[in-house]
Amino acid sequence: xxxxxxxxxxxxxxxxxxxxxxxxxxxxxxxxxxxxxxxxxxxxxxxxxxxxxxxxxxxxxxxxxxxxxxxxxxxxxxxxxxxxxxxxxxxxxxxxxxxxxxxxxxxxxxxxxxxxxxxxxxxxxxxxxxxxxxxxxxxxxxxxxxxxxxxxxxxxxxxxxxxxxxxxxxxxxxxxxxxxxxxxxxxxxxxxxxxxxxxxxxxxxxxxxxxxxxxxxxxxxxxxxxxxxxxxxxxxxxxxxxxxxxxxxxxxxxxxxxxxxxxxxxxxxxxxxxxxxxxxxxxxxxxxxxxxxxxxxxxxxxxxxxxxxxx
Numbered sequence: 001x002x003x004x005x006x007x008x009x010x011x012x013x014x015x016x017x018x019x020x021x022x023x024x025x026x027x028x029x030x031x032x033x034x035x036x037x038x039x040x041x042x043x044x045x046x047x048x049x050x051x052x053x054x055x056x057x058x059x060x061x062x063x064x065x066x067x068x069x070x071x072x073x074x075x076x077x078x079x080x081x082x083x084x085x086x087x088x089x090x091x092x093x094x095x096x097x098x099x100x101x102x103x104x105x106x107x108x109x110x111x112x113x114x115x116x117x118x119x120x121x122x123x124x125x126x127x128x129x130x131x132x133x134x135x136x137x138x139x140x141x142x143x144x145x146x147x148x149x150x151x152x153x154x155x156x157x158x159x160x161x162x163x164x165x166x167x168x169x170x171x172x173x174x175x176x177x178x179x180x181x182x183x184x185x186x187x188x189x190x191x192x193x194x195x196x197x198x199x200x201x202x203x204x205x206x207x208x209x210x211x212x213x214x215x216x217x218x219x220x221x222x223x224x225x226x227x228x229x230x231x232x233x234x235x236x237x238x239x240x241x242x243x244x245x246x247x248x249x250x251x252x253x254x255x256x257x258x259x260x261x262x263x264x265x266x267x268x269x270x271x272x273x274x275x276x277x278x279x280x281x282x283x284x285x286x287x288x289x290x291x292x293x294x295x296x297x298x299x300x301x302x303x304x305x306x307x308x309x310x311x
Contacts, residue, residue: 001097001125006069009035009062015050025156025296027123031067034059040296064119071118074099096126096195096202126195128203132158132165132297137174139302140286144178146170146232148251148283150305151260152269153290158297159260160236162290164193164203166258167234171206184209185230185255187220193236218242225253234258244274247283257283265289266303279305 002010009029017024020039028036034056035046044052045059053059074091091099102120140149149166153159173181188194188211194201196213205211210228212220217235221243224233233250235243238259250257263269266287270276278284282305289301 001093001095001123004070004073004093005029005123006062006066006073009066009070012046012048012050012060013037016044016046016052019052020044023127024125026125027121029062029067029070029121029123031064031119032061035062040292067118067121070121071101074121090190092191092195092197093123094197094202096191098124098126098190098192098195100124124192126192126203127161129161129165129297130168130204132162133169136162136288136299136302137166137169137179138177140166140288141174141177141179144180146179146182146256146258147285148257149259149286149288150269150275150278150284151258151288151290152263152265153260154262154264154292156296157290157292159290160192162297163234163236163258163260164205167193167209168204168206170232170258171208181206181208182231183229185221185224185228185233186211187215187217187224187233187235188213189215189217189220189236193234218246221246221250225250225255230255232256232258236260237262239272239275241274244278247278248281251283259284264291266305282306 002013020037022039022041024037024039026038037044045056047053047058048060074093089101100122101118103118104116106116140147151159151163167184167186170182171184173179186194186205186209191213194205194211195203196211199213201211212224217238221233221235224230233255238261247257261269261275270279284305287303287305288299291298291300
């Protein structure tokens with residue numbers, strides 16, 4: 001991944017990252033502001049000699065050339081080829097790492113047409129954790145059948161990592177639970193789960209998984225149901241009314257749903273009308289509450305939403 005970072009920044013990062021107390025989750029590169037590393041439980045700045053410091057005044061500050069070189073490396077020298085991704089505010093690198101972009105937005109008709117003068121890059125480091133869902137899956141399977149599930153998680157609590165491993169295991173099959181491999185349709189609007197590059201998944205999402213990359217969630221779910229006959233559809237971060245309609249269409253077609261939503265608990269999610277309606281009609285047989293009490297990906301509770309009891 002550091003091959004896509006300007007050489008002088010990459011050199012500093014190679015020296016600084018091993019000094020962190022935990023693996024890095026994000027690399028923040030901002031023009032004329034401190035170079036920052038974020039890890040589980042904290043953050044640190046990088047000094048001009050590749051050390052770590054808590055004092056931003058002592059940190060190395062990338063300049064415009066560093067940002068431009070890094071952006072060009074990430075876009076493989078052709079920003080125009082990535083125009084659609086740039087319009088969405090991110091690039092996905094080989095390996096599934098996602099880069100958030102900030103700069104000057106160029107708008108047209110009230111919509112973002114592109115970003116220029118990119119002055120901030122947030123590299124979110126993708127990691128596969130095979131087996132992350134091992135302890136959770138027995139609560140989501142009954143009689144060899146996967147129960148439609150909503151993962152509820154605050155930001156940076158490991159929901160994407162857990163979602164990816166659930167998709168992988170459902171697609172592969174889990175003999176110990178009597179679960180045969182299922183056809184999974186993954187709608188990956190922001191390329192975070194499968195980490196597709198030019199449509200090809202960079203992450204292991206299982207042998208029976210079809211990935212629709214870069215497609216709006218509601219439209220993607222409907223396409224999956226119509227064209228690919230999945231047994232399970234998976235989607236990250238639902239919450240809009242059209243998402244709820246698509247989820248119900250999947251359920252009416254006999255397709256199980258695995259979805260995520262931002263929130264701290266069930267009460268938090270129920271404040272969002274579209275999600276509240278899904279829970280009210282029993283769309284999800286399990287709700288999984290994630291947190292960071294024991295690190296990212298901690299399963300705080302598994303709930304049967306219909307009965308408001310721990311499953």
